[in-house]
Amino acid sequence: MSLSQVTFTYEKFSPESLPQEWSALVSAAKDAAEHAYSPYSRFSVGAAVLTDGGHVEIGSNQENAAYPSGLCAERVAVFHANAKHSAEAVTKLVIVAKSGGVFTDSPITPCGSCRQVLCETEQRFGAKMQILMYGSRECYLVESASCLLPLSFGSESLGGK
Numbered sequence: 093m094s095l096s097q098v099t100f101t102y103e104k105f106s107p108e109s110l111p112q113e114w115s116a117l118v119s120a121a122k123d124a125a126e127h128a129y130s131p132y133s134r135f136s137v138g139a140a141v142l143t144d145g146g147h148v149e150i151g152s153n154q155e156n157a158a159y160p161s162g163l164c165a166e167r168v169a170v171f172h173a174n175a176k177h178s179a180e181a182v183t184k185l186v187i188v189a190k191s192g193g194v195f196t197d198s199p200i201t202p203c204g205s206c207r208q209v210l211c212e213t214e215q216r217f218g219a220k221m222q223i224l225m226y227g228s229r230e231c232y233l234v235e236s237a238s239c240l241l242p243l244s245f246g247s248e249s250l251g252g253k
């Protein structure tokens with residue numbers, strides 16, 4: 093038997109100290125949260141992505157009375173970007189959430205299904221996706237979606253490429 097360990101590093105920022113390169117995406121994600129359809133959770137999530145072609149696209153959570161039929165903001169944003177710019181890698185993602193009319197203090201992190209999609213998006217384009225998880229008190233930044241899903245299932249698991 094041998095033991096292996098997976099570790100990852102993430103940066104913490106106050107919103108005021110975020111690098112300037114993130115400000116437009118944070119604003120876009122905050123705007124996107126205003127367009128969430130979240131009558132069941134009353135938890136509005138906004139996401140914004142940047143592609144390597146310079147396009148910013150947004151998504152928000154879209155709920156449904158048949159709960160599993162809804163979709164998270166992160167996947168709406170990434171699929172939106174991929175649908176419009178299928179040859180462009182998604183290189184940055186910002187996630188924000190609003191509850192009770194205010195942005196959450198703590199960062200919101202992607203659910204497991206979103207992590208799966210974010211990882212495959214990286215693999216698809218062979219490009220890392222930086223993810224900024226925004227909170228009004230502090231923000232987390234990871235350099236790659238793969239940090240959030242170690243030992244992930246992917247196309248290689250199916251015997252594909």
Ligand SMILES: [Zn+2]
Nearest residue numbers: 164202203206
């Ligand atoms: Zn999700």
